[in-house]
Amino acid sequence: MRQRLLFGALYFAEGAPIGWLWWTLPSQLRRHGLAVDEITTMTALLALPWACKFVWAPLVDTVRTRWFGLRAWLVLAQLGMAATLVPMLWLEPVAHWQTVTGLLLAHAFCAATQDVAIDALAIRAAPAAQRGTLNGAMQVGQIGGRVMFSTGVLWLAATTGERLAVPALLGVLGVTLLLAGFAPIDAAQDVDRRPPPGRRSRYLRVLLRTPRFWRLVAFALLGGVGFEAAGALSGSWLVDRGVDDAVIGTFRLVGAALMAGGALLGGAWADRRGARRVARLSLLALAGLVTAAGVTGSIALFALVYLGIGVFTAASYALFMQGATGPLAATVFSAFMGLTNACEAWAGRGGGALQRAFGYGPALTTMALLSLLGWWLLPPPRRAAAADAASR
Numbered sequence: 001m002r003q004r005l006l007f008g009a010l011y012f013a014e015g016a017p018i019g020w021l022w023w024t025l026p027s028q029l030r031r032h033g034l035a036v037d038e039i040t041t042m043t044a045l046l047a048l049p050w051a052c053k054f055v056w057a058p059l060v061d062t063v064r065t066r067w068f069g070l071r072a073w074l075v076l077a078q079l080g081m082a083a084t085l086v087p088m089l090w091l092e093p094v095a096h097w098q099t100v101t102g103l104l105l106a107h108a109f110c111a112a113t114q115d116v117a118i119d120a121l122a123i124r125a126a127p128a129a130q131r132g133t134l135n136g137a138m139q140v141g142q143i144g145g146r147v148m149f150s151t152g153v154l155w156l157a158a159t160t161g162e163r164l165a166v167p168a169l170l171g172v173l174g175v176t177l178l179l180a181g182f183a184p185i186d187a188a189q190d191v192d193r194r195p196p197p198g199r200r201s202r203y204l205r206v207l208l209r210t211p212r213f214w215r216l217v218a219f220a221l222l223g224g225v226g227f228e229a230a231g232a233l234s235g236s237w238l239v240d241r242g243v244d245d246a247v248i249g250t251f252r253l254v255g256a257a258l259m260a261g262g263a264l265l266g267g268a269w270a271d272r273r274g275a276r277r278v279a280r281l282s283l284l285a286l287a288g289l290v291t292a293a294g295v296t297g298s299i300a301l302f303a304l305v306y307l308g309i310g311v312f313t314a315a316s317y318a319l320f321m322q323g324a325t326g327p328l329a330a331t332v333f334s335a336f337m338g339l340t341n342a343c344e345a346w347a348g349r350g351g352g353a354l355q356r357a358f359g360y361g362p363a364l365t366t367m368a369l370l371s372l373l374g375w376w377l378l379p380p381p382r383r384a385a386a387a388d389a390a391s392r
Contacts, residue, residue, distance in 0.1 A: 003125060004134055006179060008141035010074075010118050013176040015145030017081070017111055020165050021046055021104060025093075032094045042101050049105070049112040051341045057116045057334040061327065070124075073117040074180045080110035082173045088166045119337070120330035123321055132275055132318040136267020139314055140260045145172070147256045203326045212379040213332075216323045220339035221346075223283060223316065223374025226290045227309050228344045229351030229367035234302065237360055241297065251299065255306035262310020270315040275322065276378055278315035282308055283375050287368040294364030319378075 021043070029039050060073050084107035093100050122134060149165060207213050238248050270278045286308040293301040324333035347367060354363035 004137035007118065007122055007125075007134060008137040009179055010176055011138040011141035012145040013078070013172050014111065014115055014118065015142035016149045016169055016172050017107065017145075018142075019146035019149035020169065021108070025165075029093060034094055034097070038097070042104070045101065045105055046108045047341070047345075049109040050115075051338050051345075053112040053116055054331055054335040054338050056113070057331040058328060060113070060116045060120055061330045070117050070121045071180060074114060074121070075177060077110045077114035077117060078173055078177050078180060081107055081114065082170055082177075084110065085166055085170055085173075115337075116330050116334050119333050123324055123329045123333060129271055131321045132267040132270025132278070132314055134267070135270075135317040135321070136263040136265070136310075136314040139263035139267075139310065139317075143256050143260045143263070147253065203328060207326075207332070213323065215377050215379040216320065216336065217339060219316075219374050219377045219379075220320070220336050221343050222377065223279075223371060224312070224340060224343045225347040225350070226364075226368035226371035227286050227305060227312070228347035230290045230293070230302070230305055230364055231309075232344075232348030233351050233355060233360065233363065236355075237302070238299075240360075241299075243299070251303065254303055258303060258307040259310040262307040262312075263314045264310075266311030266314035267318070269311070270318045274381065275315045275318040276381055279312060279319055280375050280378055282312040282315060283371065286312055287372050290368040290371075291365045294361040294368075297361075 060070070064070065064073075084103045087103055088100065091100055091103075122131075122138070125134075149169065235248070238251065243251070266278055266282060286305065289301060289305045289308055292298070293305060320333055320336040324330070324336065326332075351363050351367050354366055
């Protein structure tokens, strides 16, 4: 329980800036008259460090000494996140647009590095039989951070003004810095002896020749396209159905609560029934829910999609952790997560193009059916001998 609370809190600190940067800040900037293309350019730039974090993840995997381990990487990244936010206390975002964009890009880089360090610690800390539950707790933390710094900040801004978010983010980072600095982390998990270059090269050669790895790569790119397209289209879908902002806000909160509950449920099921089995079953359920919501236009069915998302992400992330072993575990897991970000990007773009040509129902149905390729792509259960060979 203590371990789940620790990593849930760390993921809360990871989700909070995402909620503000991608969900809250763009609407506030638009109200201040900033052009839409400048806002979308900013959000695209801020996504780059998350998609490319696997490039510098090997540093986190390999640059560790007796005095500088994963805990130190985590603290250093969070200090960088705080340092890049401090000037935002007095800068006017529109008047100092270029400076603000540079600071937020640096913040995103530090946040993505923090994510690598957290995931590396989680992979080392959690026994294989508890990874689903741990991922469920981490997803709940991240969802909580996103909601508090998106919907929560927007609600409070109506009475306290728009300057609330940055001090609140700095407060969250201060608390999690204390957690990261003083939480009981096993030294063997925190500071592994740096693996020799020959071992790293041998591990990569074995990994890149393993069909299981490439099937997980394909699964990361395809398995989530149905629900990612649904998420990308949800705002426009609700508006085009005549739903007002109050109902949309309620829908978002209900969806976040269902996703958090689904993550806890999916994580527990993955540990009990196997991550692969739960991922496949939840993928089938998601495809059915997305299709039904698109065809019927039911808001209730669309809300249930978020329950399925929670179950699926907890189970699939546990699978990715199983596939990230050996001396470059954080690098491999970061690559899988970057591919899920790429899945989100192309699913949103593809779903939008299909909606423009054929409407919401056919677009959602097509993307849901395409996601079923992930059911076939999932590799068979991993044998212990193969796992040991890959990690040597």
